[in-house]
Amino acid sequence: MSHQTGITASEELRKLFLKAREGKIRSIKISIFDEKLTSDATEKVHSSWDKDYDVTVLPHLVDAQPCYVLYRLDSRNENGYQWLFLAYSPDESPVREKMLYAATRATVKTEFGLVHIKDEMFGTSKREMSFAGYERHLHARAGPGPMTDTEEELARLKLEEMAYHPVDTRHETLKGVAFPISREALDSMVDLREGRINYIQLSIDLQRETINLEKAANVPQPEFGREVPEDHARYHLLNFRHTHEGDFLDSIVFLYSMPGYTCPIKERMLYSSCKAPLLDTIEQYVQLPLARKVEVDSPSEVTEEFLYNEIHPKEHAHKMAFAKPKGPPNRGARRITKNSKCLTS
Known part of the structure; x- marks a missing residue:
């Protein structure tokens, strides 16, 4: 399911x-009700934001029913009060509803105004969405050290610039051509990084020269290959879950599919030129670690065995198979044996 659902606010x-x-x-x-975003309930300000949190947020969360919650913080910026965006999607919810809410999340933030949202959090239980859960979220996000407000703003502006700068400001780098990336595509990368989905497909709009989201979903691993088009080039990001030497691993793979010369020359050139700048964005700005970068020309290549062997290649297998055995020691000088037919001729 794409992140373009067509659902808007009432x-x-x-x-x-x-x-x-x-x-x-x-x-x-x-x-979401009747394909519209609607408000079910609101709560007034009673005390400070940390004291109001549990008493005003948790009553909104109903078991098995996804929803969004906008929570007003006490901090302000030049646009007014800052808000926390909460996306609640319990595990017991129907898969279709969970995907619908995941696909509409970016729309809610846009309708409310991205400039007003300071932070966002996703959770599948009331425990995760509680004030203690939000504190854990802040601690995990801080990593080696918390970012200052200025650093957070700069990081946000970098993503905003990549998503929204005009098409005619594209630029060439030593590695290729950097096209603008849509907001939906960037949001889907974050969802993949956070484990909410396991597959993304990106395409290039050849006329507008932008990189757009084609699909973001949870796809059964044996069916990854079915997502690869046979007539158009595409970029794919997938989370390959597997075991290796007793360890359970989640490995993000970047797949570049190019179906040979059935694609027009312009399409082949643009996909090839945009690949390196896109990879820089994925790894440096989105902070999505890639275990492997692979190029394929056919959907049939993309199997679980193929992905496993790409991530864990048997580097020395061919060397062992073709190693030449050593000769016996002290075998003496090499003798020349003449052909008997040559002697009689």
């Missing part, structure tokens, strides 16, 4: 968003 919800920015509302619960 007129009532948009009016509520404007009212919420005045600062008197602490939390807003948002659900």
Whole structure:
């Protein structure tokens, strides 16, 4: 399922968003109803944001029912109060609903206004979405050391620039041509990094010269190859789960599929030129570690065995198979044996 669902906010919800920015509302619960984003409930500000958190967020979370929650923090910037975006998707929810809510998440943030959202968190249980869970989220995100507000803003602006800068500002690098990447594509990479999906397919719009999201979903591993088109080039990112030497591993693989010369020359050239800058974006900006980068020309190549062998190649197998045995020691000088036919001729 693509992250383009066509679902938008109702007129009532948009009016509520404007009212919420005045600062008197602490939390807003948002659900999808009749293919529209609607508000189920709101909570007013009672105390400080940390004391209000559990009493105003947890009542919004109903077992087996996904939803979004916008939570107003006490911090402000030049645009007003900053907000926390919470995406709740319990494991027991139907798969179709979970995918629908995952695919509409970017739309909710855009409708509310990205400039107002300071942080976001995803969870599958009330425990994960509690205030203690949010503190764990902050600690995990901090990593080696917490980022300052300025550093967080710079990191966000880099992603925003890649997503939104005009097509005519594309630039050439020593490695290739860097095209703008759509917001949906960047969001899907984050979802893959966080384990919410296991497959992404990206395409190049040859006319607009942008990199767009074709598909983001959970695909059964044996069916990865079926996602590879036979008539167009594509970029793929997939999470290959497997065991190796007793360890269970999640390995992100970048797959570049190019079906030979059935593609037009321009398509082959653009996909080849954009590959390296795209990889830089994936690894450096999105911070998505890639275990392997592979190029294929046929869907039939993409099997679980193929992916395993690419990630764990048997580097020395051919050397062992073709090693030449040593001769016996002290075998003396080499003798020349003449052909008897040559002697009689």
